[in-house]
Amino acid sequence: MDPAVRLASTVADPLVSQLLLPVEAAPDKTQAEGELLAHLVSFRGESPPVSYETLLSLAEELVGLTAVPHRLPPEDETPVAAVLSRTLWIIGELDTTDVQAVRLGPQDYARKLRSAVPGADRELTTDAAWFHDRLLVTVCLHLLHHLIRRSPRLAERLPERAHRIRQLIDLNDVEAVRGRPEPSVVDADFEARYARSIVEQYNRVTIYGIDLPNPNTPDSWSLDATYLSLSAEFDNAGDGAPGDRPGDSDEPVLSADRALAGHERVLLRGVAGAGKTTLVQWLAVSAARNALPPELSALRGRIPLVLPVRRFAREGFPSPDDFLTAVRHPLAEEAPDGWVARVLTEERGLLLVDGIDEAPESERAALRGQLRRLMRIYSGNFCLVTARHSAVEPNWLADEGFDELSLAPMNRDQVAAFITAWHTAARDDEGKDHHSLDEYRDRLLASIPLYRELRGLATNPLMCGLICALNRDRTGSLPQGRKELYEAAMEMLLQRRDPERRVLYADAVKLQRGARERLLRKLAYRMLVDRRAELPLSEAVAEVQRHLPAIPSTSGQGDPESIFNHLLLRTGLLREQSERVVEFVHRTVQDYLAAKEAIEQGALDLLLAHAHEAEWEEVIRMAVAHARPGECARLLQGLLAPGRTGMQRNRRRLLAAACLEHVTELDPDTHARIRRETRHMVRPTSVAAARSLGWVGPIVLEMLPDPTSVSDQEAHRLAVTVTRINDDAAVHYLAQLRNRASLELRAELAHGWRNFDTDRYAEEIIGHLDPDGLYFPVSDRFELAALRKLGGRARVQIVGHFTPDELLEGLSHDQLTHLWLAYDLATPMDWLAAFPHLTTLRVNPRLPRVSGVPHGIRILS
Incomplete structure (x- = not known):
C-alpha cells in the first residue's frame, strides 16, 4: 500500500485555518443539514479576506511543507500548487454542506472536488498528478478536522466519522520530525549503548535442562551457538486466490526469518515452546549488531524494541515514552526524553511484541485496540507480534495490515540439527560424561524416527531440549508421553539435581523433592489465579511464608526469604528478572505445576470456570492427566455441561475431546458421551476451521467421517485437519484420499509430508498421488x-x-x-x-x- 502524502497538523493548521472565515465572522449554524461550505470559506463572497493570489500562495506553502519521502522535484512544485489552488477554489461553488463533507470523509470529499474541475491536472506528470491527488486528500483531512474542532455540533451528529478523522490526524502529526536525516548526538550516543545492552540481554538462551547432570554448568548458552532457524508458513496457505489454479497457490514453508522478508507487520503464531521468543531474541540481537541477513536488509538500521507482554499485561499497552520502563530495561532511566517516540516517528522502530497469550483473555481486546492505535499513529515501523495458536482468533490484526505466520513443526533435518547443536554445546560444560556425548546423540537420533510418541513430541525446541536433557540424564532411557516427560524432569530437577552434581553445601536449606515441589506449586497456582506470569520478589516470599506452617519438613530450615532463595537458586525452575520480579523458566512449567496444585486443592470449579479461556488450555489438559478417575470424569463432564454458547461452548467441547489423550482412567459412559457430543463438530466448513481442528489431536481421527463418502471439497478440508495430526492412524486415514483427482486435495496431501515418518508417508501417500x-x-x-x-x-x-x-x-x-x-x-x-x-x-x-x-x-x- 502506498503511503499517503502527509502534513503534520503543526504546519498544516496555520495554513488550512486561513481557508475558512473566523468563527465570529461565519454565519449562524442553525440549519438541520448543516451550513454550506461556500459560505464558510475565506476566499469567496463580495469582499473575501483571502484573494486567489493568496490562495495560490497558501497552496505553494502546502506543497513545499510535505514530509519526505514524497517531496516533489522543484520543477513540479509550482504546477502542482496551481492545480491545488484551482481545486480548493471550487469549494466556494459547490452546494456541499459541512455535515455532508464530514460524512464523506477526506478521501471521498477530495474525489468530489477533483471531479468538479475535470482536466485540471492534464499538464502534470504522472508522479506530480499522483502527488497532487494525495496531497489534496491530506488538505481535505485537515480542513474537516478544523471544521469539527470549531463546531462541536458536527462531532455530536457524526461521532464515528469525527473519531476516525481525529485518528487520521494522529497519523499526520508524527510527520513533524520525520524528515530529520539522522539522530541527534545525544540520541546517537544512547542508541549505541542501548544496542550493546540488547546484545548483552538477549544473546543468551536457556536450553531446558542442559545444565542438569553436571556441576558448575552454565544456566544458559550463547544464542549464536544454539540458534536454529525454524520454519514458518503463512496462515492463508492453501486457501488460494480467485483465478489461481488449485494447489498452485500454496505458500511454501520458509525459514521463519526469510518468511518475514517483505512484510512490515506480522502476527506469528506457535505452540508453547515452538521458538517464538527465541526468534524475537534473534531479531533483536541481529538488528542491534546490524548483522541481519540480506533478505531482511529492510530492517537494518532499525532500533529493536522488545516488549514482552507479561511485563505490562495488567497495566495495558504502554505509551512509547514508557516502553523501556514498562519492560524494566536497565537503561530506562538514562534514555533521552522522548527518544522512543522519535525512533517511531522516524520509522526506525523494530517493534517485537512477544506473547499476547501472556495477557488474560479479558484484556486482549484492549491490548489490540492500543496496539492498533500505536500502529496507526506510528506507521512505517516494523512490528512482529507473537501468540499461541488459540490465544487470538484468525485475522486478529488483519485490519491493521498484519500478515499471519505460523511456526511449523521442526522437520527431521531441524530436529537432527538441534540435537547435534545441543550435544555440541554440552561439551563446553564441566561434566564428566563428555566421552559419552556422541553416543547419547547418536542413540537419540536413531530413536526419534522409530518411536511415534517421541517423534510427535520432538517437534519444537522446548520439548526437543527437554528430551535431550533427559536422554543424557538417563543415559539413553527416555520416558514417552508429555506428562511422563515432565514428571521425569521434576524428579531430575527437584530430587536428583544437586546430589548428582555434588552440590551439597550451596546453602543451609535442605529440602527434599516433596517440599520443593509443593512450594513451587503454590507459587504457580497463585500466578494462575491472579492471571500473572510473574510475581514481585516480595510477593513470592510472602506466598512461601504463608504456606510454610503447613509443610513440616521446612521447620527449622530458615526464614521465608532463605527458603525462597533456595527454590530460586537450586531448582532450576525459577528465574529472577530485573526490578526484582520472579517467573518460571517457561510457561508450560508453570501450567504443569499449577494444574497439579489445582487438583490437589480440589479446585475443579475454578478450572471449569475458565476452561473456555485459551491461557487455561494447557492447565486443563495437565489437570486431567493428574486427576483421579472421579475428578477426571467431573472435569470432562463439566466441559460438556450447558451454560456456554457460541465459541466458548465449542472450545470447551473440543478441549474435552483433546483431553482424552491425557486420561489414564475414565468411565466408559463419559468417554462415549464426549465422542458423541463432539462428533458433529469435526466437519469443518472452512480451511481455517479445518486447520484449527488439528490442535485437538489424535482423538479427532476417531470422529471423522468416512473419507470415501465426502465430496472433494470436504475431503480437502479433512486433509487439512489430518495432515496436522502426527499419528500413525492419520496416515491410514489420508491413504483413503490419495487416489482422488482434485489437485487442491493432492497438493494438501503432498504438503503434509513433513509432519510424518518420511519413508512410510512416501510409500503410502506420495507414491500414489497423480x-x-x-x-x-x-x-x-x-x-x-x-x-x-x-x-x-x-x-x-x-x-x-x-x-x-x-x-x-x-x-x-x-x-x-x-x-x-x-x-x-x-x-x-x-x-x-x-x-x-x-x-x-x-x-x-x-x-x-x-x-x-x-x-x-x-x-x-
Whole structure:
C-alpha cells in the first residue's frame, strides 16, 4: 500500500485555518443539514479576506511543507500548487454542506472536488498528478478536522466519522520530525549503548535442562551457538486466490526469518515452546549488531524494541515514552526524553511484541485496540507480534495490515540439527560424561524416527531440549508421553539435581523433592489465579511464608526469604528478572505445576470456570492427566455441561475431546458421551476451521467421517485437519484420499509430508498421488532421497535448505520439467543445465532475482 502524502497538523493548521472565515465572522449554524461550505470559506463572497493570489500562495506553502519521502522535484512544485489552488477554489461553488463533507470523509470529499474541475491536472506528470491527488486528500483531512474542532455540533451528529478523522490526524502529526536525516548526538550516543545492552540481554538462551547432570554448568548458552532457524508458513496457505489454479497457490514453508522478508507487520503464531521468543531474541540481537541477513536488509538500521507482554499485561499497552520502563530495561532511566517516540516517528522502530497469550483473555481486546492505535499513529515501523495458536482468533490484526505466520513443526533435518547443536554445546560444560556425548546423540537420533510418541513430541525446541536433557540424564532411557516427560524432569530437577552434581553445601536449606515441589506449586497456582506470569520478589516470599506452617519438613530450615532463595537458586525452575520480579523458566512449567496444585486443592470449579479461556488450555489438559478417575470424569463432564454458547461452548467441547489423550482412567459412559457430543463438530466448513481442528489431536481421527463418502471439497478440508495430526492412524486415514483427482486435495496431501515418518508417508501417500499438475514439496534430505527412490517427479517444489550439489544428486535429471524454489540458493542457476527437460523455473516472489538461468527455461514468480 502506498503511503499517503502527509502534513503534520503543526504546519498544516496555520495554513488550512486561513481557508475558512473566523468563527465570529461565519454565519449562524442553525440549519438541520448543516451550513454550506461556500459560505464558510475565506476566499469567496463580495469582499473575501483571502484573494486567489493568496490562495495560490497558501497552496505553494502546502506543497513545499510535505514530509519526505514524497517531496516533489522543484520543477513540479509550482504546477502542482496551481492545480491545488484551482481545486480548493471550487469549494466556494459547490452546494456541499459541512455535515455532508464530514460524512464523506477526506478521501471521498477530495474525489468530489477533483471531479468538479475535470482536466485540471492534464499538464502534470504522472508522479506530480499522483502527488497532487494525495496531497489534496491530506488538505481535505485537515480542513474537516478544523471544521469539527470549531463546531462541536458536527462531532455530536457524526461521532464515528469525527473519531476516525481525529485518528487520521494522529497519523499526520508524527510527520513533524520525520524528515530529520539522522539522530541527534545525544540520541546517537544512547542508541549505541542501548544496542550493546540488547546484545548483552538477549544473546543468551536457556536450553531446558542442559545444565542438569553436571556441576558448575552454565544456566544458559550463547544464542549464536544454539540458534536454529525454524520454519514458518503463512496462515492463508492453501486457501488460494480467485483465478489461481488449485494447489498452485500454496505458500511454501520458509525459514521463519526469510518468511518475514517483505512484510512490515506480522502476527506469528506457535505452540508453547515452538521458538517464538527465541526468534524475537534473534531479531533483536541481529538488528542491534546490524548483522541481519540480506533478505531482511529492510530492517537494518532499525532500533529493536522488545516488549514482552507479561511485563505490562495488567497495566495495558504502554505509551512509547514508557516502553523501556514498562519492560524494566536497565537503561530506562538514562534514555533521552522522548527518544522512543522519535525512533517511531522516524520509522526506525523494530517493534517485537512477544506473547499476547501472556495477557488474560479479558484484556486482549484492549491490548489490540492500543496496539492498533500505536500502529496507526506510528506507521512505517516494523512490528512482529507473537501468540499461541488459540490465544487470538484468525485475522486478529488483519485490519491493521498484519500478515499471519505460523511456526511449523521442526522437520527431521531441524530436529537432527538441534540435537547435534545441543550435544555440541554440552561439551563446553564441566561434566564428566563428555566421552559419552556422541553416543547419547547418536542413540537419540536413531530413536526419534522409530518411536511415534517421541517423534510427535520432538517437534519444537522446548520439548526437543527437554528430551535431550533427559536422554543424557538417563543415559539413553527416555520416558514417552508429555506428562511422563515432565514428571521425569521434576524428579531430575527437584530430587536428583544437586546430589548428582555434588552440590551439597550451596546453602543451609535442605529440602527434599516433596517440599520443593509443593512450594513451587503454590507459587504457580497463585500466578494462575491472579492471571500473572510473574510475581514481585516480595510477593513470592510472602506466598512461601504463608504456606510454610503447613509443610513440616521446612521447620527449622530458615526464614521465608532463605527458603525462597533456595527454590530460586537450586531448582532450576525459577528465574529472577530485573526490578526484582520472579517467573518460571517457561510457561508450560508453570501450567504443569499449577494444574497439579489445582487438583490437589480440589479446585475443579475454578478450572471449569475458565476452561473456555485459551491461557487455561494447557492447565486443563495437565489437570486431567493428574486427576483421579472421579475428578477426571467431573472435569470432562463439566466441559460438556450447558451454560456456554457460541465459541466458548465449542472450545470447551473440543478441549474435552483433546483431553482424552491425557486420561489414564475414565468411565466408559463419559468417554462415549464426549465422542458423541463432539462428533458433529469435526466437519469443518472452512480451511481455517479445518486447520484449527488439528490442535485437538489424535482423538479427532476417531470422529471423522468416512473419507470415501465426502465430496472433494470436504475431503480437502479433512486433509487439512489430518495432515496436522502426527499419528500413525492419520496416515491410514489420508491413504483413503490419495487416489482422488482434485489437485487442491493432492497438493494438501503432498504438503503434509513433513509432519510424518518420511519413508512410510512416501510409500503410502506420495507414491500414489497423480503427478499431473502437482508440485511435490521437498523440505529435507530424507524427503529428497525418498522422492528419488520413487523415480523422481516432473514437478518439484524445494521448501528446505539445499545446495545445488545436493539437488543435482537428489533430483531426477530425466524426469524434472518444473522446479519451484522457495529458498535463495545464493548462486547462479547455470547448474540447471543438467536437467535437459526442465522448461519452467518458478521462484518465490520474496526471493532475490535469480541469475544464470540457462536459455530456454521460463522464469515465473
